[in-house]
Amino acid sequence: MPGTNLTREEARQRATLLTVDSYEIDLDLTGAQEGGTYRSVTTVRFDVAEGGGESFIDLVAPTVHEVTLNGDALDPAEVFQDSRIALPGLLPGRNILRVAADCAYTNTGEGLHRFVDPVDDQAYLYTQFEVPDARRVFASFEQPDLKATFQFTVKAPEGWTVVSNSPTPEPKDNVWEFEPTPRISSYITALIVGPYHSVHSVYEKDGQSVPLGIYCRPSLAEHLDADAIFEVTRQGFDWFQEKFDYRYPFKKYDQLFVPEFNAGAMENAGAVTIRDQYVFRSKVTDAAYEVRAATILHELAHMWFGDLVTMEWWNDLWLNESFATYAEAACQADAPGSKWPHSWTTFANQMKTWAYRQDQLPSTHPIMADISDLDDVLVNFDGITYAKGASVLKQLVAYVGEDAFFRGVQAYFKRHAFGNTRLSDLLGALEETSGRDLKTWSKAWLETAGINVLRPEIETDAEGVITSFAIRQEAPALPAGAKGEPTLRPHRIAIGAYDLDGDGKLVRGDRVELDVDGELTAVPQLVGKPRPAVLLLNDDDLSYAKVRLDEQSLAVVTEHLGDFTESLPRALCWASAWDMTRDAELATRDYLSLVLSGIGKESDIGVVQSLHRQVKLAIDQYAAPTAREALLTRWTEATLAHLRAAEAGSDHQLAWARAFAATARTPEQLDLLDALLDGTQTIEGLAVDTELRWAFVQRLAAVGRFGGSEIAAEYERDKTAAGERHAATARAARPTEAAKAEAWESVVESDKLPNAVQEAVIAGFVQTDQRELLAAYTERYFEALKGVWESRSHEMAQQIAVGLYPAVQVSQETLDRTDAWLAAAEPNAALRRLVSESRSGIERALKAQAADAAAAE
Numbered sequence: 001m002p003g004t005n006l007t008r009e010e011a012r013q014r015a016t017l018l019t020v021d022s023y024e025i026d027l028d029l030t031g032a033q034e035g036g037t038y039r040s041v042t043t044v045r046f047d048v049a050e051g052g053g054e055s056f057i058d059l060v061a062p063t064v065h066e067v068t069l070n071g072d073a074l075d076p077a078e079v080f081q082d083s084r085i086a087l088p089g090l091l092p093g094r095n096i097l098r099v100a101a102d103c104a105y106t107n108t109g110e111g112l113h114r115f116v117d118p119v120d121d122q123a124y125l126y127t128q129f130e131v132p133d134a135r136r137v138f139a140s141f142e143q144p145d146l147k148a149t150f151q152f153t154v155k156a157p158e159g160w161t162v163v164s165n166s167p168t169p170e171p172k173d174n175v176w177e178f179e180p181t182p183r184i185s186s187y188i189t190a191l192i193v194g195p196y197h198s199v200h201s202v203y204e205k206d207g208q209s210v211p212l213g214i215y216c217r218p219s220l221a222e223h224l225d226a227d228a229i230f231e232v233t234r235q236g237f238d239w240f241q242e243k244f245d246y247r248y249p250f251k252k253y254d255q256l257f258v259p260e261f262n263a264g265a266m267e268n269a270g271a272v273t274i275r276d277q278y279v280f281r282s283k284v285t286d287a288a289y290e291v292r293a294a295t296i297l298h299e300l301a302h303m304w305f306g307d308l309v310t311m312e313w314w315n316d317l318w319l320n321e322s323f324a325t326y327a328e329a330a331c332q333a334d335a336p337g338s339k340w341p342h343s344w345t346t347f348a349n350q351m352k353t354w355a356y357r358q359d360q361l362p363s364t365h366p367i368m369a370d371i372s373d374l375d376d377v378l379v380n381f382d383g384i385t386y387a388k389g390a391s392v393l394k395q396l397v398a399y400v401g402e403d404a405f406f407r408g409v410q411a412y413f414k415r416h417a418f419g420n421t422r423l424s425d426l427l428g429a430l431e432e433t434s435g436r437d438l439k440t441w442s443k444a445w446l447e448t449a450g451i452n453v454l455r456p457e458i459e460t461d462a463e464g465v466i467t468s469f470a471i472r473q474e475a476p477a478l479p480a481g482a483k484g485e486p487t488l489r490p491h492r493i494a495i496g497a498y499d500l501d502g503d504g505k506l507v508r509g510d511r512v513e514l515d516v517d518g519e520l521t522a523v524p525q526l527v528g529k530p531r532p533a534v535l536l537l538n539d540d541d542l543s544y545a546k547v548r549l550d551e552q553s554l555a556v557v558t559e560h561l562g563d564f565t566e567s568l569p570r571a572l573c574w575a576s577a578w579d580m581t582r583d584a585e586l587a588t589r590d591y592l593s594l595v596l597s598g599i600g601k602e603s604d605i606g607v608v609q610s611l612h613r614q615v616k617l618a619i620d621q622y623a624a625p626t627a628r629e630a631l632l633t634r635w636t637e638a639t640l641a642h643l644r645a646a647e648a649g650s651d652h653q654l655a656w657a658r659a660f661a662a663t664a665r666t667p668e669q670l671d672l673l674d675a676l677l678d679g680t681q682t683i684e685g686l687a688v689d690t691e692l693r694w695a696f697v698q699r700l701a702a703v704g705r706f707g708g709s710e711i712a713a714e715y716e717r718d719k720t721a722a723g724e725r726h727a728a729t730a731r732a733a734r735p736t737e738a739a740k741a742e743a744w745e746s747v748v749e750s751d752k753l754p755n756a757v758q759e760a761v762i763a764g765f766v767q768t769d770q771r772e773l774l775a776a777y778t779e780r781y782f783e784a785l786k787g788v789w790e791s792r793s794h795e796m797a798q799q800i801a802v803g804l805y806p807a808v809q810v811s812q813e814t815l816d817r818t819d820a821w822l823a824a825a826e827p828n829a830a831l832r833r834l835v836s837e838s839r840s841g842i843e844r845a846l847k848a849q850a851a852d853a854a855a856a857e
Helices: 008-017 219-221 226-242 286-303 312-335 345-359 374-378 386-400 402-415 421-432 438-448 551-563 566-582 587-601 605-622 624-645 649-662 667-678 688-703 708-717 721-733 739-749 755-765 768-773 778-791 794-803 810-827 829-855
Strands: 018-028 037-048 057-059 063-069 072-074 082-089 095-103 112-117 123-128 150-153 161-164 173-176 193-194 197-205 209-216 252-260 271-275 453-460 467-474 489-501 508-517 520-522 536-539
Touching: 008 018, 008 057, 063 082, 072 688, 082 219, 082 810, 095 112, 123 252, 123 271, 161 209, 197 219, 197 226, 209 219, 209 226, 219 508, 226 286, 226 312, 226 402, 252 286, 252 421, 252 721, 252 829, 271 286, 286 312, 286 345, 286 605, 312 386, 312 421, 345 386, 345 508, 345 566, 374 829, 386 402, 386 421, 386 489, 402 421, 421 438, 421 489, 438 551, 453 536, 467 536, 489 551, 508 520, 508 536, 508 551, 536 551, 536 566, 536 708, 551 587, 566 587, 566 605, 566 829, 587 605, 587 624, 605 649, 605 829, 624 649, 624 829, 649 688, 667 688, 667 810, 688 708, 688 721, 688 755, 721 739, 721 755, 739 755, 739 768, 739 778, 778 794, 778 810, 778 829, 794 829, 810 829
Parallel strands: 018 150, 209 252, 252 271
Antiparallel strands: 018 037, 037 095, 057 082, 063 072, 063 095, 112 123, 123 193, 150 173, 161 193, 197 209, 453 467, 467 520, 489 508, 489 536
């Protein structure tokens, strides 16, 4: 019997043989408060194309009690193995299968996750099924193209609420009988069960009425800003329904903030689950609200793109995720009344940066990835699937025109509603509405890997008039180990011409939009015009490419980066500088100087917070080791100065407080953190609330100022699930051998921690200024890794494989040890990919450190 890893070929064969009609799923969750297992009974009706064949259905369960196929009892001991129930002797036409099993609650965020809130000691459940985890709760044909209707019947403890994809019924004797769903894929079915708090409203427009619900645990209810969430949701409904010309396809729309969620959110049809860290317990910056709104809009877009029309196989996962990512930003930018019309700045600052980083790893792959099995897709929720794909969709919109793009999308939804598609179905619809042949475009952009670099080549005469302007396109060699060949691509870009005005601001005076194709593209539109101070390629961020500035523009930007009047060109220049630092073209010390010269003028708080993270990473990983302490001192002094100078109560003040807490190091700086905690010192406007207190506590623990008793005292102030996680991080951060040994044992040598706590311990364990203390764990990591991978669930194993890789040990010895392990351990493709990606970080850091050291000579 094959194992738990479904292959594409197996899925294709099963889809050829079977057409699934309906599921009836009966779950008894009355014992959820105690945990353990629960009764799951599934009845599936499906048709078979030809008789005498055999197939299988997927199930992960400790015990299978009954398997009945067309009235005949099959011996579970004979037909159930690993994650499959064999189905021999299928009949032509209609077949009926009944499976009764005991399934297990999890604490890994996969399947039916069970969490007990320390505030009220009540259990809270939710499902997470993408990619292959519906089979942990009920027997299912676990592939996206075998759609069916799903009817859930759930028995729950008295006083609890049960939410699913269909409208919530009135319970009878604590039994909740839901009506069947429309035809959907198994991975977007959902159940959320427990004594949840809820707020309800309705979306009404043009005779349409959609019930809306927001849910969270009662212990978070006082922090739930439901009105703001409903406002974003309504804007999304308005914008998507207009752009898609297709009404919301389900009967209600619930958004459920659930605990210990591995991802940001999940697009279950009509029952979206969202990590409950988005219910903000303390003051956060506007950037956090913008990210939350983007998440809300992302999942709402999925109701059409992914849920209504679903990929046939996981090769086209990118279509789901890229479209939703593009749509979230486009909606925020264009929807009337949006609070974040600058969303394309955030997109350039965050999504593009993620994509460029991912595309330079040895695991880089075409946007349309080759997904041969479930192992492949589980590690493919990456920066290419989401961010590069969305960037290329933005390029496609510029290429075909926005009106033609959305007319094609409208035709696509109408043609394939409640069905499954391939990429060719979408491109065909776009070709019809745009008149463009997209086959060449698709091959260049979607079927090849790697990134392009665009550089301006400019000549001027003695009077400063442009005599020649061209754009050189490069296709750098792919990273070692990556598949494919470097590819030059067609780019639709804009060029912005910026000059300094009388107030010293950089203002765009001219803009040229053109197609770039091949190695060299002439730009005659700018010839004969006076040379501006800055010429910015890919202005408005239309295409996906790394951009470099010419020497004169770079000199002006270095002095005046913060003086662009618009946020998007600033973000593009910040991103280019960061990319040059990562590519060892700009020394870390020079990047720090650039940031310090311009960040005080940066108004976009999301960009400011990204710069904080990037500076810290650059100093920790890319600075020459001999210069690191001096650069950290310079940065930390700057963070404190900005903290003291920031407007009282502002987002910038809060962001600088967090940046300062991340690197405070001198006795005086640490004394300030301690004094801010106990209230003996204050900074006007700075509220040292629950979350900020924990940031201070964790830093004081990491430098040895706070021990177990201080951490325990802080937890007594915040005896919540979030407090438990923060305390776990602080304990693991302590700079002692005993603390590290305790943290390592709890994560690697035991499998008892729930997913969120394990993640918190790993975050505390890895401290960049504890390199010597952590050095002994490099060998222990490689000794334990394969066993961990083979014995833990995917999510838990991936946390460990990535989080505990010795990334802070930047040395040739770490590269050599990694290579030796890869050669000897023979890991499967998924684990090999994760370790190879981590290894590439060491390689990049070594090159950047050498460049930084050379800059000092």
